[in-house]
Amino acid sequence: METSKKAVITLEGITKTYVNGKLTVPVLHGIDLSIYEGEFTSIMGPSGSGKSTFMNILGCLDRPTSGSYRLDGEEVAHLGDDELAYVRNKRIGFVFQSFNLLPKLTALDNVALPMVYAGVSKAERKARASQLLTDLGLGTRLEHMPAELSGGQRQRVAIARALANDPAIIMADEPTGNLDSKASLDVMHIFTELYQEGRTIILVTHEPDIAEYAGRNVVLKDGLIVEDRINPHMKGLQVGGESHV
Structure with missing residues (x-):
């Protein structure tokens, strides 16, 4: 795939093999892929295709067995644990299917937590977390615990948390998997x-209708990319760039 935009992620020959005693399980078999600045990419594939393993490597949650992974030109495939933690905290925002909110923290404190690790002052953490939640329609839910929120509201808290340190890249792993159709539409609208603000979005999904929101669809099968296509008819976009659902 050729483009004039800058590649923010470049993968070359990425493999992943899990070893459990004498059992060796190869999952990824040599992935080559570039993801470009400001792109909205979906990663699709059937169960067992390797997409979750692939997403963990993209998000620096796991290391490849071999191959090169460059993030903004910097090799990250073999960084140490502290260096990978910095990348995850400052450069990538994560959204998960199961929300991964801390149950004993309020919505506000869940969103503020990544900023604690980034060294942001308490006053700034609170102000930014409050603004992010308000922007996502949760201004009256700041002090609610996760158990007091609907699934859609919890996912919006998770999105706000992903945005806490203003990352350029957002990675979402099945973000609508636990949501009803209305909440799924709301989340994909966000x-x-x-994407329209210029962030790079990478979304793993098994749902074709959710993948249609992305401008590029990458399909995995048996640990290999078998399809990489541009989607000229992104759902949620109108002529002129306005969003709708």
């Missing part, structure tokens, strides 16, 4: 708006 991702569309983040």
